[in-house]
Amino acid sequence: MSVEQVFAGKVALVTGAGKNIGRTIALDLAARGASLVINGRGDRAAVDGVVAEINAAGGQAIGCLADVSDPVTTGAMIEATVAAFGGIDILVSNAGLRRQTPFLEMSLVEWREILSVALDGAFILARAAVPHMLGRGGGAIVALSGISTHVGTPNRCHVSASKAGLEGLMRALAVELAPHDITCNTVAPGAVDTVRGASAGALPKTLIDGGIPLGRKAAVEEIAAAVRFLAGPDGRYITGQTLHVNGGAFLG
Numbered sequence: 001m002s003v004e005q006v007f008a009g010k011v012a013l014v015t016g017a018g019k020n021i022g023r024t025i026a027l028d029l030a031a032r033g034a035s036l037v038i039n040g041r042g043d044r045a046a047v048d049g050v051v052a053e054i055n056a057a058g059g060q061a062i063g064c065l066a067d068v069s070d071p072v073t074t075g076a077m078i079e080a081t082v083a084a085f086g087g088i089d090i091l092v093s094n095a096g097l098r099r100q101t102p103f104l105e106m107s108l109v110e111w112r113e114i115l116s117v118a119l120d121g122a123f124i125l126a127r128a129a130v131p132h133m134l135g136r137g138g139g140a141i142v143a144l145s146g147i148s149t150h151v152g153t154p155n156r157c158h159v160s161a162s163k164a165g166l167e168g169l170m171r172a173l174a175v176e177l178a179p180h181d182i183t184c185n186t187v188a189p190g191a192v193d194t195v196r197g198a199s200a201g202a203l204p205k206t207l208i209d210g211g212i213p214l215g216r217k218a219a220v221e222e223i224a225a226a227v228r229f230l231a232g233p234d235g236r237y238i239t240g241q242t243l244h245v246n247g248g249a250f251l252g
Contacts, residue, residue, distance in 0.1 A: 006232050008033035011085040013077070015039040015068055015125065016095035018046030020194040021144065024220040025092055025227050026050055030059040032228070035085045038063045039077060041095070060085070068095050068121030071128075078128040087136045090231045091129045093122040093143040096162070100155045111158045118162035122169060130182065138181030140231040143170050144223075145188040145242060150250050163188075167242050174240030183239040185230045190246025193217040213248030 012029045016022040018040040027050070030036045036054055038061055040047040047063040054061035062084050066073040081088050096118040101110060122143050133139030148156055149163040167186050174184040191212060226245050229235050244252040 003032055005033035007090070010034045010089040011037070011081065011087055012090035012092065012231070013037040013039060013081055013088055013125075013129070014092040014094060015121070016041075017050055017092075018043050021189070021192060021220050021223050022092075022094040023050050024224045025094065026061075027053060028221070028224040028228055029090065029092075029231070030054040030061060031057070032232075034090065035059070036061040037077070037081045037084070037088075039068070039095070040065055041067050068093075068125055069116035071124050074121070074124050075128050078125075078132065082132055088129050088132045089136055089139045091125060091133075091139070091141045092227060092231070093118075093125055093141070093166075095121055096144065096159075098156070098159055101158075102155050103157050106158065114158040115162045115165070118159075119165040119169065122166055126169075126173060130177065133182055134180055139183075140235070141170070141173065141182065141184045142227050142230050143167075143184075143186045144227075145186045147188055147190040147244070147246050147250050150188065150244075150252060170242075171240045178239060181236075183230070183236065185235075185239060186242040187223060187226045187230065188242050188244050188246070188250075188252070189218060189223050190244070190249045191217040192223060193219055211249070212246070216247065218245055218247065 007029055012034040014022055014026040017026040017038045026036050026038055038047050038050045051061045051063045064077040064080055066077040068074050097114050143166050145163040145167050149160040170184045170186045226243050
């Protein structure tokens with residue numbers, strides 16, 4: 001059964017799109033007609049794999065390796081997007097790092113590393129992409145936050161701080177960019193059924209103890225659906241919001 005091509009003619013860039021949530025978001029947007037730029041920081045094989053999936057299915061995609069915390073490589077990625085597809089309409093800031101480090105053992109270097117990707121990276125990306133959105137009459141920015149910043153998670157104060165800042169950035173940009181028809185929103189997943197990297201550690205105990213009223217983790221497709229809604233035509237009157245997708249684990 002074919003899906004409605006609601007993003008036909010649109011260009012989307014998804015960061016951290018080589019696996020898990022980012023990959024699923026990219027595939028979902030591409031299946032609905034968007035041309036995709038698949039970003040990763042260093043895993044070329046993963047990025048190329050997603051590009052191949054999209055192109056094999058009849059879509060259009062290119063891959064770009066770039067560290068979103070670096071203005072130079074990020075700017076080059078945006079320029080490559082414009083060169084390949086003529087502009088950018090949708091920016092999904094999904095890239096982020098997760099660490100498990102007790103506060104008293106956390107160095108300032110590690111603190112800054114985590115914030116540099118989720119928070120600085122979202123600023124750098126938006127700063128490079130928005131001028132091109134203006135030329136196309138509007139756009140949508142969707143950033144990926146998380147439940148930990150709302151419920152408090154031990155050993156992840158840098159991650160929680162980066163995501164709290166990310167939500168604040170989206171709210172401020174929502175107001176400032178609204179006159180240009182650019183919406184800015186955040187999706188905050190709870191526990192998601194993905195393969196967790198070694199540095200991410202086990203699922204935070206606060207989620208396990210608190211329980212999930214719906215009794216299960218989210219599927220990655222459910223997070224992608226929330227992003228699709230906020231980036232698509234049905235979400236054009238929604239801006240500055242955080243959409244919680246957590247099965248009732250946090251009632252925002």
